[in-house]
Amino acid sequence: MTPEQKAREIINRMLNESGWEIVNRDHYSPNISAVAIEEGILKGSLEADYLLFINGKAIGILEAKKEEYRLSNVVMEQAERYVRRLPNWCSYWYEPLPIIYLSNGKEILFRNINNLDEDYLTVPRIHSPKEIVKMLGIKDEYAGLPSLQKKGLRDCQYEAITELESSFRLGQSRALMVLATGAGKTFTACMAAYRLLSCTPIKRVLFLVDRNNLGRQAEGEFSTFRLTETGEPFNTIFTTERLKSAKIPKDANVVISTIQRLFALLTGQELNDNDDDESYNEDGKEIQLDGNLNLPPDFFDLIIIDECHRSIYGNWRKVLEYFKSAKMVGLTATPAPETLAFFNNNRIVNYTLEKSIADGINVDYRVFRIKTQATENGGAVKEGENITQITKYSGKVEDIRTSEEKTYTSTELNRSIINPSQIKLILETYRDSIYNELYPDREPQLEYIPKTLIFALNDAHATNIVRIAKEVFPNQSEKFIQKITYSAGDSNQLIRSFRNDKDFRIAVTVTLVATGTDVKPLEVVMFMRDVESDALYTQMKGRGVRTIGDEQLRNVTPNAVSKDLFFLVDAVGVTEHEMQVTRPGADIPPPNMSLRILLERITHGDLSDDNLRLLASRLSRINIKSDDKQRQKFTDLARIKIKDLTVQIFSALEEGILEPFIEVNHPNLGRKGLVRPLTHNPKARQYLLELNAGFISILQPGEDNLIEKGFSIEEAQNTTQAFEDYVNSHKDEIEALRIIYNNSNEPITYKMLKELREKLIQASNKFNPILLWNTYSVLDPNHVVSFRSKDEKDALTNIIQLVRFAFKQSSDLRSLSSMAASRFELWCGQNQRPLTDTQKEIIRNVVNYILANGSCNFNDIKEEDKPLVAQMVRDFGTADSVNTAIISLSQFILKAA
Numbered sequence: 001m002t003p004e005q006k007a008r009e010i011i012n013r014m015l016n017e018s019g020w021e022i023v024n025r026d027h028y029s030p031n032i033s034a035v036a037i038e039e040g041i042l043k044g045s046l047e048a049d050y051l052l053f054i055n056g057k058a059i060g061i062l063e064a065k066k067e068e069y070r071l072s073n074v075v076m077e078q079a080e081r082y083v084r085r086l087p088n089w090c091s092y093w094y095e096p097l098p099i100i101y102l103s104n105g106k107e108i109l110f111r112n113i114n115n116l117d118e119d120y121l122t123v124p125r126i127h128s129p130k131e132i133v134k135m136l137g138i139k140d141e142y143a144g145l146p147s148l149q150k151k152g153l154r155d156c157q158y159e160a161i162t163e164l165e166s167s168f169r170l171g172q173s174r175a176l177m178v179l180a181t182g183a184g185k186t187f188t189a190c191m192a193a194y195r196l197l198s199c200t201p202i203k204r205v206l207f208l209v210d211r212n213n214l215g216r217q218a219e220g221e222f223s224t225f226r227l228t229e230t231g232e233p234f235n236t237i238f239t240t241e242r243l244k245s246a247k248i249p250k251d252a253n254v255v256i257s258t259i260q261r262l263f264a265l266l267t268g269q270e271l272n273d274n275d276d277d278e279s280y281n282e283d284g285k286e287i288q289l290d291g292n293l294n295l296p297p298d299f300f301d302l303i304i305i306d307e308c309h310r311s312i313y314g315n316w317r318k319v320l321e322y323f324k325s326a327k328m329v330g331l332t333a334t335p336a337p338e339t340l341a342f343f344n345n346n347r348i349v350n351y352t353l354e355k356s357i358a359d360g361i362n363v364d365y366r367v368f369r370i371k372t373q374a375t376e377n378g379g380a381v382k383e384g385e386n387i388t389q390i391t392k393y394s395g396k397v398e399d400i401r402t403s404e405e406k407t408y409t410s411t412e413l414n415r416s417i418i419n420p421s422q423i424k425l426i427l428e429t430y431r432d433s434i435y436n437e438l439y440p441d442r443e444p445q446l447e448y449i450p451k452t453l454i455f456a457l458n459d460a461h462a463t464n465i466v467r468i469a470k471e472v473f474p475n476q477s478e479k480f481i482q483k484i485t486y487s488a489g490d491s492n493q494l495i496r497s498f499r500n501d502k503d504f505r506i507a508v509t510v511t512l513v514a515t516g517t518d519v520k521p522l523e524v525v526m527f528m529r530d531v532e533s534d535a536l537y538t539q540m541k542g543r544g545v546r547t548i549g550d551e552q553l554r555n556v557t558p559n560a561v562s563k564d565l566f567f568l569v570d571a572v573g574v575t576e577h578e579m580q581v582t583r584p585g586a587d588i589p590p591p592n593m594s595l596r597i598l599l600e601r602i603t604h605g606d607l608s609d610d611n612l613r614l615l616a617s618r619l620s621r622i623n624i625k626s627d628d629k630q631r632q633k634f635t636d637l638a639r640i641k642i643k644d645l646t647v648q649i650f651s652a653l654e655e656g657i658l659e660p661f662i663e664v665n666h667p668n669l670g671r672k673g674l675v676r677p678l679t680h681n682p683k684a685r686q687y688l689l690e691l692n693a694g695f696i697s698i699l700q701p702g703e704d705n706l707i708e709k710g711f712s713i714e715e716a717q718n719t720t721q722a723f724e725d726y727v728n729s730h731k732d733e734i735e736a737l738r739i740i741y742n743n744s745n746e747p748i749t750y751k752m753l754k755e756l757r758e759k760l761i762q763a764s765n766k767f768n769p770i771l772l773w774n775t776y777s778v779l780d781p782n783h784v785v786s787f788r789s790k791d792e793k794d795a796l797t798n799i800i801q802l803v804r805f806a807f808k809q810s811s812d813l814r815s816l817s818s819m820a821a822s823r824f825e826l827w828c829g830q831n832q833r834p835l836t837d838t839q840k841e842i843i844r845n846v847v848n849y850i851l852a853n854g855s856c857n858f859n860d861i862k863e864e865d866k867p868l869v870a871q872m873v874r875d876f877g878t879a880d881s882v883n884t885a886i887i888s889l890s891q892f893i894l895k896a897a
Contacts, residue, residue, distance in 0.1 A: 003066040007105035018126040019146020030056030031166035033145040033683045034129035042085040055143045058092040059097025071102045107237040130199050142169045144199040152227045155350040157188045163348035176330040176343035180356040181542030186330045189304045202301040203709045209255045210307040213492045215256045246271050259316045266293045286845040300326045308332045309339050334535035357765040362545035370429050370571045371707040374422040378409040393693035421704040426571045427472040429870035443559040450507045451521035459485050460696045462508045463487045477503040504806035520548040521556045526569040534579030561790050564770045595692050602677045607671040616649040622691050624647040638677040638684035716778040719766045724806045727767045740803045748857030769798050792817040795851045816852050827892040839875050855890040
């Protein structure tokens with residue numbers, strides 16, 4: 001490097017270390033907080049070596065000289081001319097620009113020309129943007145933010161934080177980050193919180209989680225986050241507290257809580273550290289915030305809302321609205337129109353699951369379908385059969401004998417019927433497919449089946465799955481299959497155990513592990529319940545996408561090789577119908593009171609028109625979903641049919657025959673008489689609550705028949721056809737495709753193969769070479785040879801074989817690695833000059849490099865392994881001889897069979 005280049009390299013490093021991003025004029029953007037523009041243009045065609053900007057406005061210059069150049073008065077005069085020559089079209093903080101730096105890489109001189117009495121000072125380093133903002137008294141809240149460094153951040157995280165800060169600088173108070181599951185939402189939140197707490201007036205952040213166990217997970221991430229200026233953990237720099245009691249420490253900078261706990265704190269309820277935060281609003285109605293509250297509305301400066309597609313809706317919204325002065329940032333993988341509306345349509349990043357798979361942050365999946373007779377077509381309960389009935393409302397379990405034959409549909413099987421035979425057949429089919437179809441390359445050990453998460457319909461369904469799975473997988477550890485639901489004990493400990501324990505192979509849940517929970521070794525997600533909501537389905541499916549290192553995976557699944565994809569086992573047809581884009585939070589009760597509270601209020605005389613109309617609506621719905629036997633039981637208790645009571649209430653309201661309701665202390669005799677069958681019959685009210693909650697019927701063991709199992713042929717056909725269409729349509733423009741299509745002797749290099757792989761994945765995440773190989777094996781298993789090792793699976797040259805198979809140049813799809821040994825011997829035999837044994841052993845080392853990277857030559861191997869090249873030169877005589885041999889071997893190994 002020239003002396004000037006050396007000086008510039010040192011100065012660039014000093015600028016970066018102080019929080020300035022260096023760009024040329026063409027790459028400047030005002031959304032970068034602190035920028036040093038190289039060769040910044042000035043009036044009169046002058047150029048400043050570095051023109052400094054904070055928040056889109058010029059603040060100063062840095063004049064750079066080569067190392068031996070003395071920072072004389074001449075240089076000072078030049079710099080002071082430059083700060084007065086800013087173009088008219090450039091925004092600035094002050095005129096002239098106040099900040100001047102002079103440096104030759106060895107020393108730095110600094111002057112703030114606003115201080116007229118201050119001369120140039122020698123300083124040890126360039127000031128940070130925060131220091132300059134404080135020095136000049138700039139009032140902009142976000143002007144002190146240093147430029148964000150990309151090191152340690154994924155591109156999507158860098159974009160999210162940069163755009164968030166830009167959004168706040170422009171005056172936005174709300175922003176939405178859409179980041180795919182596994183993209184590191186909490187890590188992004190930690191980085192954003194650290195920067196805003198460090199460099200802006202924000203002093204207190206609320207990190208709002210969807211469930212208390214996710215709060216513990218977030219607490220762990222804040223404690224391990226070290227991408228700080230000093231490398232110290234976040235929670236040693238800023239006090240981080242998970243809300244466990246009714247007090248928030250005065251020095252808390254980050255408070256982690258669910259919205260339910262925050263409501264309890266505000267309203268003075270007792271707090272305990274359990275997972276059932278819904279208990280803080282048992283009425284199921286929209287909460288109200290009245291009277292004296294325990295926190296002022298400006299207590300939080302910033303609220304980060306994790307899984308915001310749920311948290312910002314439903315009965316808890318007023319808690320967020322109370323802290324109206326706080327800026328709000330939403331994190332979600334599954335936004336909906338209402339989510340965007342809440343955040344003023346300010347979606348600052350949109351990083352989808354498909355993009356994350358293409359980038360290698362997440363893994364893709366394949367669907368394995370299991371169809372049974374009962375699942376697809378329903379079944380029948382014969383007269384006189386015994387069934388176990390669970391009353392959802394009370395949890396009462398009783399054995400009853402059916403009085404008549406009753407059929408049930410596949411829909412009812414997914415709602416209120418549990419068929420043990422169906423469960424057993426699904427689990428047996430899955431067990432028999434694990435090592436035959438899903439993982440045929442693994443040592444078949446049932447004690448180490450891939451970590452499997454099963455989604456059940458409800459807690460009773462989950463209990464039966466666990467019981468039957470113990471029969472299907474006999475003689476296993478007590479931990480082998482466990483339930484993770486609210487009724488199963490310490491869910492946090494269970495999740496940790498599922499993540500880390502070798503013995504815990506199958507977890508059964510309802511929705512507790514559906515969102516946010518990180519179990520990286522998970523390789524199979526099984527749906528034994530249907531899902532209608534697109535957002536919920538995406539979240540549930542997303543449990544399997546996390547990547548994991550090979551060694552880390554083998555620590556919990558010893559017979560595994562690597563996690564290149566996960567399997568979605570569909571036992572109910574969840575993958576075969578369109579999902580509904582429902583209102584976020586649709587699974588949260590609507591903002592009106594529960595039936596229990598409604599009946600209680602009516603019994604105490606709160607008989608307003610609204611309450612009567614709501615009661616009639618509830619009665620009508622209960623009547624529709626009840627059977628004749630249930631309707632008759634209510635009639636026996638209340639001495640009136642549900643339908644008749646419903647009609648009477650609606651008619652009285654519509655005909656206006658009721659006296660006006662003023663308040664509960666008035667007689668209201670007509671209204672009281674209307675609802676007397678309920679108010680005077682506690683047993684009738686109790687039975688209504690049971691009917692409203694519904695029942696689960698567990699059938700006796702019987703028979704179910706398997707209709708079909710296996711991977712989706714249609715999906716595989718669509719994927720391979722799309723791949724073949726792509727390579728055929730691009731065979732003239734992509735170099736590697738052109739060479740393969742023409743069966744040319746030209747070398748196919750690492751660069752060509754890497755470019756082809758990138759283009760394929762950009763075209764479709766289904767075109768990942770490993771996924772494509774597996775997809776072809778679904779369609780033509782007899783002509784697709786499975787990989788025998790991880791090195792074989794990871795070889796870049798597999799792309800060559802896939803393309804040849806797509807071009808119909810080969811009848812079998814097999815890796816070049818599987819043929820390498822025989823091809824090497826054939827090449828040695830066909831060599832014009834016979835190789836010595838020593839030469840053969842030396843050049844054999846090049847084969848693996850060719851298989852992994854494509855064609856190579858002497859210089860490629862030299863960069864990779866200099867000692868090997870030196871030995872080859874000694875044995876072959878000259879570098880040219882070695883180069884000729886390597887090129888010849890490359891062409892022979894990679895040529896079409």
